[in-house]
Amino acid sequence: xxxxxxxxxxxxxxxxxxxxxxxxxxxxxxxxxxxxxxxxxxxxxxxxxxxxxxxxxxxxxxxxxxxxxxxxxxxxxxxxxxxxxxxxxxxxxxxxxxxxxxxxxxxxxxxxxxxxxxxxxxxxxxxxxxxxxxxxxxxxxxxxxxxxxxxxxxxxxxxxxxxxxxxxxxxxxxxxxxxxxxxxxxxxxxxxxxxxxxxxxxxxxxxxxxxxxxxxxxxxxxxxxxxxxxxxxxxxxxx
Ligand SMILES: [Zn+2]
Numbered sequence: 001x002x003x004x005x006x007x008x009x010x011x012x013x014x015x016x017x018x019x020x021x022x023x024x025x026x027x028x029x030x031x032x033x034x035x036x037x038x039x040x041x042x043x044x045x046x047x048x049x050x051x052x053x054x055x056x057x058x059x060x061x062x063x064x065x066x067x068x069x070x071x072x073x074x075x076x077x078x079x080x081x082x083x084x085x086x087x088x089x090x091x092x093x094x095x096x097x098x099x100x101x102x103x104x105x106x107x108x109x110x111x112x113x114x115x116x117x118x119x120x121x122x123x124x125x126x127x128x129x130x131x132x133x134x135x136x137x138x139x140x141x142x143x144x145x146x147x148x149x150x151x152x153x154x155x156x157x158x159x160x161x162x163x164x165x166x167x168x169x170x171x172x173x174x175x176x177x178x179x180x181x182x183x184x185x186x187x188x189x190x191x192x193x194x195x196x197x198x199x200x201x202x203x204x205x206x207x208x209x210x211x212x213x214x215x216x217x218x219x220x221x222x223x224x225x226x227x228x229x230x231x232x233x234x235x236x237x238x239x
Pocket of ligand 1: 166
């Protein structure tokens with residue numbers, strides 16, 4: 001079954017399930033999905049039943065929902081479309097990183113595989129999107145990203161921003177306003193463990209980050225060498 005035979009709603013469910021597994025280890029359930037997509041549990045349950053019958057999902061009774069191999073293939077193809085479209089909008093059409101998610105949500109259902117592969121080629125086979133999310137290659141593989149949430153980092157850690165959650169434009173504008181972009185070096189000064197808030201230094205300034213912001217930023221240990229932050233990732237593959 002190709003993507004063309006799935007409705008946009010089905011494609012969205014597969015992508016949401018895949019993305020949920022990407023961000024957390026918590027099992028994906030009907031109620032979790034319902035909270036995420038904003039549809040009633042009964043309509044989510046109906047959709048899950050349909051996708052299960054199509055061989056795209058497995059659903060343990062009253063339990064967790066998982067993608068089958070076929071479902072994973074469809075989901076990864078949607079994720080690839082979404083992230084390449086976001087990258088194209090930023091690189092070629094001057095969109096901000098806070099403006100691309102909703103646009104990509106619409107466009108990802110409309111573009112053909114041919115167009116997606118042409119975008120990939122024109123962009124130089126980018127390995128990550130404007131939010132640091134890894135972009136699956138044409139064959140569905142992508143390098144795992146070992147990033148952790150900033151709010152879990154111990155005081156004294158020096159990290160670089162590897163990824164930010166992309167669904168809340170207001171949060172993205174807030175982070176950009178603080179100069180917290182991909183690859184920016186962040187020094188964790190202190191952590192208020194029970195509030196989940198952090199005091200950090202970045203771009204030569206001290207910042208207080210609330211829990212929603214600190215949770216939305218994913219980081220990697222900073223390279224040991226002092227100096228300029230790593231440049232934005234360019235397509236590293238030849239040809
Ligand atoms: Zn993104």
